[in-house]
Each structure stands twice: as structure tokens, then as C-alpha cells.
Amino acid sequence: MRVPSGRRRARPRGLVPLAVVLVAPLVGVLVVRAPLMNNLAYRDPWFYSGYAWTLAHHVEIFGWFYYSVRFPVILPIRWMTDLFGPVTGYIVLRYLILVGTGAVLFACFRRFASVAVSCAAVALLAMSSFYLRMVLWDYTSFVAVPCCIAGVALWLMSSVRGRVGWQFTVAGALLGVAVFANALSLSVVAALLLVEGLAVLRRGLPELARFTVRCAAAAVGGLIVFLGGYLAYRAYLGAFRLSDIVSPSVEFLRQNNQLAAPLQRPVSEFLRGEPRVYAPVLLSIAVVIVLGRRLFADDLPARIAQFSVAYVALLWLYRFAVTSSVIETWWAYNMTAVSTAFGLPLVAHGLSVRSAGRWKPVLLAAALLGTALTSFVVRTADVRTVIASNYVKTHLWLLLLILGAGAVLTLALRLRWTPARTAAAGAFFAFFAAVSLIPATYIGINEPGEFAPDSRAEYLGYRAAYDMSKLLEGRDQPSSRILLWTTLVGLPLIGWTDLPHQGGAIFSPETPPTALNTLDPYELSFVRYPTTRGLLVMSEDPADMTRALAALRGAHIAASVRRRGSWADGHLHYELVYLASNR
């Protein structure tokens, strides 16, 4: 039987994108040399790991703080850990997120762009250092950023077609997941609604009705997510009030100004000292330049471009209109990955459309190779990148020169001569990748892209943190507390899994101990507290175990070791010490 020729062609067309979507995350991680885990240098990711691994324990001990109510972050970690264990679960979850977001982005671009451009969109997202860094840790962004990208893509794909149906419920659910994960995602929703609102104004009254229905459908999606989260929490915690998981977020939003104020830095400081913040701005300008008047059209590429530019603009406006630190703190500014996910392939698409047939693949290859090679070289150079970045940060003329070069490259994207434009495209994408990878100055770890320097320590720490949490679960109860006594250096930062609000340790967070050879009055008051049953002594120095017991004896506190051992391949020693009741 003869197979219709159209069908014969369709097969490989479907397989190639599928392969790209499935493989791109792996290639992206290899090219950017991104460690799969990046938790150790920060406290906040550990809160979510801790709540996920021992949810009932944490809620019972620490109560309903805003960390605890971020169920879209906590539940996936929990479920994946239950299915595959902590480390494999973490990796499988990241892979699924990267593949899922890539698939939605492909579908979105495929509506108006070629298969090659759509595949390039997936590859560019997979190689985006802002995006990868936000996904590859346990902080809220690993859910918020991908869900924002998928939600916005799904919304815009459907709205330009005049639809009002279930797509918006799904988009609303995705954006709801993002907002419940991290309230900063509301800025993405605001940019989306702004762009859609302007489109409504242009299309007239019938579109307003459709827009209203879309918003209602999206709200239903958000509500379904909320109720789903509530029911899933009930499965772990039993009955609790809805307000328990609402009020901490409301309170958090109300106190936002107070919380953000200490993190704010003078404008001149981050304009001079954080070159990375210019990458999304430059890309927005490139989108405007490449699309030209097409930016104001009423179709999908235009709507995506409008969103991409609007989001970066809105974030900068937000920084200056409200007390916030969204530009100077890298983990907040990396939210622009939602914008660049659309912006980069749009530039590639815009340039490709203007190129003659045989130049199209060359142009895409230039964009992809420019990104890949630069990312790889910058990440491989590591220390030299840091030295060069520091030199740029301390020499204004050099920063201005680099920004000038970026502006020239951006303008060069308008060149009429295709070979020159192709070269400019390659250089622009390389420039964007390089600037994005410049280490953050403020609360950074001095690493290109803010990726962790030691992958092995990350795995060991993650596994050890899980083991520690499981050791405490069940033993540590409100009426019989097992409190941590540890030095806060290196791996013991995993202690934060049990430390939301510094509540699970005997020492003062202002004066963490450097050795466990003595108990000061502050620590003794916790040791002698009526609900304290024992201590979990942890240190990288095995001698601290003996010192800790001696210190307890010195304070006339009888103690017995119930369990001892080591985690992290023998790097982290622990002893579970129970205290005598008459202390």
C-alpha cells in the first residue's frame, strides 16, 4: 500500500522537535556547565527542602510561616522524593520541568515560526543561564519561572486566536502555581494583563467581553490549584483552616516594603556594579529593533514581543515605584528569564524571516553557536571570568565600552547585508550569554552565572540534609524537642532545613559557634528548657563530638548518646544526644 507523501514527511518533522525538546535540557546543562544543584550557599532553598521532606513536623514545630504555605514548591519536592528518593527525585523533577517548559515554548513558536526556529527557541531556553540558575535549586523560582513561561505562552497562543475556553483555565492554573510559589510572579501576570488590556482596547468592545471571560476562566484555574494544594496539605496535616495558608502570604505581601528595604542598594551601585542587569534590557531593545513596526501588530509574535519588552520595563519600573530590590538581588532579577525565553527566539525569528532561504539555517546556527560557545568558554574560564568581571565592575570606562559594544551589536542586527547581519546575530547572542553570566556583586558567590562551585558537595549536602531531617522527624516534637548544635561552616548549612526562623537550634544566629567546646548562657537556656529532650550535634570536625559531650558534662548536664554516625561520605559527623530530665 502506498503511503501518502505528506504523511511520510510528517514523521521526521514530529520526531525532530520531540528529540530536541527531550535532549535540549541535557545539552543546555552541559554547554552552560551548570551544576544540577545549587543550594549550599543560600538559606532559603533549604526551608523548602525541609518543609517538603518533613511537612507535618515542620508545620507542627514552626507553624504557618510564609515558607510553609508555598505548596506548589513544597509538594512537587515531596512527591518526587517519595517516588525516587531525594537526589534522583530532585533531578527527575528538574528534567520534567525543563522538558515541559521547552515543549510549551516550542508549541507557542510553532504557531508562527518554522520548525527550525521553534527548535532554536527550545535550545536557547535550555542554554539560558538566568533560567537554568532559577530552576536548579530548591528555591521557589524553580516552579515560578517555568510556570510563568508556560502560562504566558499558553495564554497568548489562545488569546490571539480569539479563544475563550479551557486554555485559559490551564494558563490561569500555571500562573496560579507561579503566584502561590512566589508572589513576585504577580509582576508577570501584571505585564501579561497590560499587554492583553492594550490589545482589548484596539480590538474593541467584543474583545473586552472575551477578555473578561478569559480572566474568569484563568481565575478558576488559579482557584483549582489553590484547592488542590489545600487538599494535598490536608492529606499530610489533617484538618486546618483555609486562612492558615492564606494569611501568611497576605501578611508577607503587606510587609513586602519592610522586607525588601534592607536589601535595597543605591541605584548607582547596581548600575555600575552589576553588569548582568543590562543583558535583558539590551535584549528588549534588540526585540524592538528587529521587529520594528511589527511590534505593534495584532498577532502572536507581536503579542509575545510586547510581553517580553513590557515585563523587563515593568520590573525596572517596579524597582523605582515601590520599595523593592528586584534589580539588585540576582534571584529576583533572574525572573527576567520569563522575558528572555520569548525575546531571544523572537530576535532569531525576526532575523531569520528577513534572510534569504539558504541563510536562514546559517543565522540560527550563528545564534545557537554564539550562545553555546560563549557560555561554555565563560563558564570554563571560571576564575579568569571572575577576575575580568571584577575589573569591569571597578572601571567605569570599560563598562561603558562594553555597553557601547552591545549597543552597536544591537543596531547591527538591522544591517541589510545578510552575511553581516548573520555575523552580527552570532555576536549579539554571544554578547548576551557573556553578560548574563557575569557574577552578581551583591549577595553573590562570585561565580559565573551564580552557579555553585562544587557539585559534589551539593549532592552530599542534599543527601545529608535529607538524612538529618528524617532523623529528626518523629523524634523532634513540640513537647520533646531535639535541637541542633552545630558549627555554621560548610556543609552544616544544611541545618537550615530545620531552621526556619532560627527556631531549631540552641545557638544565637548572631553568634554562631565555631567549635562545640563550650555552652554560653544563651545556649544553656535552650539546653535547660523544659521541652528540650535532646541535641543533634553536627560538625565537620569529628573532635567536636567529644568536645560537645565534655561541654555538657562541664555544665553538669547528664547526657547519653543515642545514635552517632556520619553523613556526606564521612564529611559531616553527628551525634544524637539525649539529656537527663533533671538538668
Added chain:
Amino acid sequence: MKAWQLLAAILLALLPGCGYVDDNPRAVRIVAQAYLDALRKHDAAAVCRVLAPEVEAAIAVGRTCETNLPVHWLRTYPALRAGAVREVSGPSGNPRFDVTVVGRRGGNLTLGRYGSVWHVVDSGGLTR
């Protein structure tokens, strides 16, 4: 139809939770009892230990809580027992429990959670 029934069964199974019992009222009672015992023994250090930070700071004005406390307590305390524990409304993020004092008429103790530890916020008239 079967799918809906299955979904309903799953939801019903989710509602009651999985054997979770809140241990906080017990912790509150333990701290309240420790407070009452410390008062009876006139053990200033043990009393100050379980006081809420703001209460301790108010007593410690100028000196330490332990030094100033004797001014605030009564001459003798009978053996008192912490009784029923009841959740009451408190500031956001700082849950509160009231504890009745068995063998004494009048005010209850109020305890609040600070970090993850319960402290006495209000002595219910047991100190001046």
C-alpha cells in the same frame, strides 16, 4: 461514572489527613507546668528562662531578669498544676494558648510560640 466515584473516594480519603496529631498543646502544658514549679521554688533563672522575650526584657530593665524578678513575685506559691489548654487568637505568626491553672481561681496563663519554642506571655496575675 466510575471515574467520578474514584475521584470522590480519593478526595474523601484526603480530608481527614493521615493520623496527624498536634503535639503543641502538650508542649504548652509542659512549659506552663515548669513555670508554675519554678514560681513555687522561687527559682528566678527557671522562671526567666520560660518567659517571652518581651516580658523578660520588661522585667530586666536596668539589671537582669533574675535579679529583678523577686520584686515581682508573691511571697509564697502553692503547688499549682497546669490544666486545660485552649487556643486563643494571637498576633500573626505568633499563635497563643491559654492554660487554666488548677487549684487557683482567676487568671489563666497565656503562652505564645517564639521561633519554635513556647514561652509565657502572661502570668495571669501570678506575678506583680
